[in-house]
Amino acid sequence: MAPKDVAQNIYDPDFVKDVFDRCSEKYIAFSYVCSFGFTERWRRQCVAALPRTSSEATRGYDLMAGTGEAWPHLLRIRPEVEEVTAVDISSGMHRRAMDRLHRHRANKIAFIEDDVLKSDLPAESADFVISTFGLKTFNDTQLQKLAALVSRVLKPGGVFSMIEASDPKGWTFRPLYQFHLLRVLPMIERLFLNGAQDFAMIGRYTTNFGDTRRFAEHLARNGLQTEYRRYFFGCATGVVGRKQ
């Protein structure tokens, strides 16, 4: 991690909340356009990777849900889903998620605005947990807490699938990808969003994060069966699994 990231404590939940509150208005468009549509594809793949359960009607959590970008995929791919509780720390993202709720079966979705690591989600309350692009803003200690939480809230037999933008180490086009993430996106943001530097933070978080392997190990240490996944040459990575 860069010394300036330590000095600024970019992992302080209040700092993260401020970044996403400021990003929220343009988040959907920016993430779609600047990833050339890949974020949408990866959300769909993350939901499709969720292992099957034996339950007929299922309920679960979308952690770090943002404006609910994963819900249309979840409700379409898994019609048996009866209830989704979305958790997100950002009031801006929450507001936009609520607008979206009215268009996407609001009766199935509840939203909790909270720091997920401080939330008291009940033990063994979920058949599934999903999370799309919500891991990178946690440091390793926070990821360990998150892994313990996922393990605690899943029912025995419960399943999970999570995905995060990652550093595709070893890929031929990695320098180009890094250039896009760390140079082009911040420049677009400065030009088109009045000099803002919030989306630029996403590149910094992604580079620091690496990939989901470390998080997969934390989940396994908490007794979960885990499988590491790579998407598009490792530009995104995921972890899927089950609680026995």
Ligand SMILES: C[S@@+](CC[C@H](N)C(=O)[O-])C[C@H]1O[C@@H](n2cnc3c(N)ncnc32)[C@H](O)[C@@H]1O
């Ligand atoms: C990159 S966005 C991902 C949003 C959405 N899931 C998606 O697919 O685009 C990361 C989200 O994580 C949320 N977040 C970050 N730290 C959090 C925390 N400690 N508790 C709850 N939400 C958090 C942010 O507010 C933000 O909405």
